[in-house]
Amino acid sequence: MAEKKSSKRARRPLTEIRQDNIDQILKAAERQFAETGFPGTTVAAIADAAGLPKPNVLYYFKSKEGLYRAVLKRILELWMEAMHDLSPDQHPREALRDYIVRKIRQSRDYPDASKIFAAEILHGAPYVREELEGPLKVQFDDTVEVIRAWIAKGWMDPVSPEHLLFTLWAATQSYADFGLQMRVLLERDELRDDDFDNGIELLTRLVLKGCGVKIV
Amino acid sequence: MAEKKSSKRARRPLTEIRQDNIDQILKAAERQFAETGFPGTTVAAIADAAGLPKPNVLYYFKSKEGLYRAVLKRILELWMEAMHDLSPDQHPREALRDYIVRKIRQSRDYPDASKIFAAEILHGAPYVREELEGPLKVQFDDTVEVIRAWIAKGWMDPVSPEHLLFTLWAATQSYADFGLQMRVLLERDELRDDDFDNGIELLTRLVLKGCGVKIV
DNA sequence: CCACCTTTTGACCACCTGGTCAAAAGGTGG
DNA sequence: CCACCTTTTGACCAGGTGGTCAAAAGGTGG
Numbered sequence: 001m002a003e004k005k006s007s008k009r010a011r012r013p014l015t016e017i018r019q020d021n022i023d024q025i026l027k028a029a030e031r032q033f034a035e036t037g038f039p040g041t042t043v044a045a046i047a048d049a050a051g052l053p054k055p056n057v058l059y060y061f062k063s064k065e066g067l068y069r070a071v072l073k074r075i076l077e078l079w080m081e082a083m084h085d086l087s088p089d090q091h092p093r094e095a096l097r098d099y100i101v102r103k104i105r106q107s108r109d110y111p112d113a114s115k116i117f118a119a120e121i122l123h124g125a126p127y128v129r130e131e132l133e134g135p136l137k138v139q140f141d142d143t144v145e146v147i148r149a150w151i152a153k154g155w156m157d158p159v160s161p162e163h164l165l166f167t168l169w170a171a172t173q174s175y176a177d178f179g180l181q182m183r184v185l186l187e188r189d190e191l192r193d194d195d196f197d198n199g200i201e202l203l204t205r206l207v208l209k210g211c212g213v214k215i216v
Numbered sequence: 217m218a219e220k221k222s223s224k225r226a227r228r229p230l231t232e233i234r235q236d237n238i239d240q241i242l243k244a245a246e247r248q249f250a251e252t253g254f255p256g257t258t259v260a261a262i263a264d265a266a267g268l269p270k271p272n273v274l275y276y277f278k279s280k281e282g283l284y285r286a287v288l289k290r291i292l293e294l295w296m297e298a299m300h301d302l303s304p305d306q307h308p309r310e311a312l313r314d315y316i317v318r319k320i321r322q323s324r325d326y327p328d329a330s331k332i333f334a335a336e337i338l339h340g341a342p343y344v345r346e347e348l349e350g351p352l353k354v355q356f357d358d359t360v361e362v363i364r365a366w367i368a369k370g371w372m373d374p375v376s377p378e379h380l381l382f383t384l385w386a387a388t389q390s391y392a393d394f395g396l397q398m399r400v401l402l403e404r405d406e407l408r409d410d411d412f413d414n415g416i417e418l419l420t421r422l423v424l425k426g427c428g429v430k431i432v
Numbered sequence: 433c434c435a436c437c438t439t440t441t442g443a444c445c446a447c448c449t450g451g452t453c454a455a456a457a458g459g460t461g462g
Numbered sequence: 463c464c465a466c467c468t469t470t471t472g473a474c475c476a477g478g479t480g481g482t483c484a485a486a487a488g489g490t491g492g
Binding site: 229233258259260270271274278279280 | 478479480481482483488489490
Binding site: 013017042043044054055058062063064 | 453
């Protein structure tokens with residue numbers, strides 16, 4: 001407890017103060033937006049959660065929308081990253097399992113990011129339409145091709161690559177987006193690591209066995 | 217074009233007027249809430265969409281929240297209905313396939329209902345917590361038992377019934393909730409019937425083959 | 433046709449929201 | 463220590479929101 005992390009007394013250089021405040025605000029904003037959505041979140045609530053007065057938040061981010069866009073940008077990078085690493089040379093046995101593990105871990109570690117993204121799509125993607133049509137589409141097409149290649153090599157059954165991806169996304173992201181429902185139905189206060197592991201196991205089984213990928 | 221559907225001139229009995237207006241309002245509200253969420257939807261917008269002045273909407277539903285609750289109630293009934301009809305005597309081969317078909321059809325036919333429900337869960341289920349913990353939990357437990365019975369009879373592999381249901385829900389509902397994303401990635405203006413059919417086919421395959429349910 | 437109930441509607445309001453501003457406080461570099 | 467820049471903050475505001483109200487219009491039953 002050498003020093004308070006809050007802004008009380010602590011002679012800090014401006015650059016550090018700035019970075020620190022921006023981080024605090026982004027963090028608080030991400031949680032608030034995830035909890036109550038964009039229109040349901042008030043700048044005052046974000047400011048409170050970040051421990052700053054409201055005008056201070058508007059000082060760093062010129063508008064609520066600007067702040068939301070900044071949050072979204074962060075999230076999208078994270079999101080795109082997880083789709084990487086499906087290469088046609090890899091065998092689907094490992095590639096798909098790893099992909100499922102990665103995506104479910106993401107749901108466990110960044111549930112707010114997933115929720116904000118889900119709400120965004122749900123409500124017509126008013127702020128991420130471009131990214132959907134641009135970078136994400138490219139990633140998607142590439143990944144579809146990888147799966148096609150696997151099928152061509154006889155490594156898996158000829159299933160629709162597009163819908164396989166949709167199902168993978170839906171199933172893995174639901175561990176974040178519908179985590180509340182799962183908690184209620186499983187009678188848990190919080191999802192546990194073995195809940196996520198069970199999800200991984202089931203989904204891996206469905207996909208590998210269901211697509212006729214040889215396990216050994 | 218015998219008569220305008222709007223309220224212009226048409227000597228209609230009060231009871232009919234009442235039912236008609238309530239229906240219009242609920243319909244308009246469902247669409248608006250699905251599009252922009254509860255906080256993002258304005259009573260004025262609902263009134264406009266229903267072709268009525270704002271105070272008229274508040275005349276039938278005492279508050280925005282009351283209207284939202286009414287919309288939710290409708291949706292929940294629809295939602296619970298689809299979980300029915302999994303009986304332990306039925307063979308999972310038909311039962312699961314039918315279930316998938318039913319749920320994806322629901323996503324196709326009532327996307328707004330699915331979206332509202334999804335947003336509700338996403339944001340902490342402030343208005344449906346009770347239903348989750350009550351009726352839905354009961355349904356869930358029953359369904360889990362049915363799947364357990366199938367496993368006990370050796371009709372399918374011993375997989376986690378809970379997570380199987382989570383995956384089924386996620387995958388089927390995503391055809392409504394993430395329909396926009398699918399449309400963008402598939403380069404469609406609207407999802408077509410064969411898109412839904414492909415989803416049904418893939419998911420059925422994953423589940424039946426993946427869970428070791430004998431196809432014949 | 434008339435007293436009575438339901439529905440419609442324009443005007444209105446208290447409140448909250450995002451955003452502004454200017455002055456004060458704090459940090460910086462010479 | 464001082465001129466200068468960045469950050470903080472209380473006071474403030476215009477616009478939009480959910481909701482009210484009272485009066486008018488429309489339907490109903492005898």
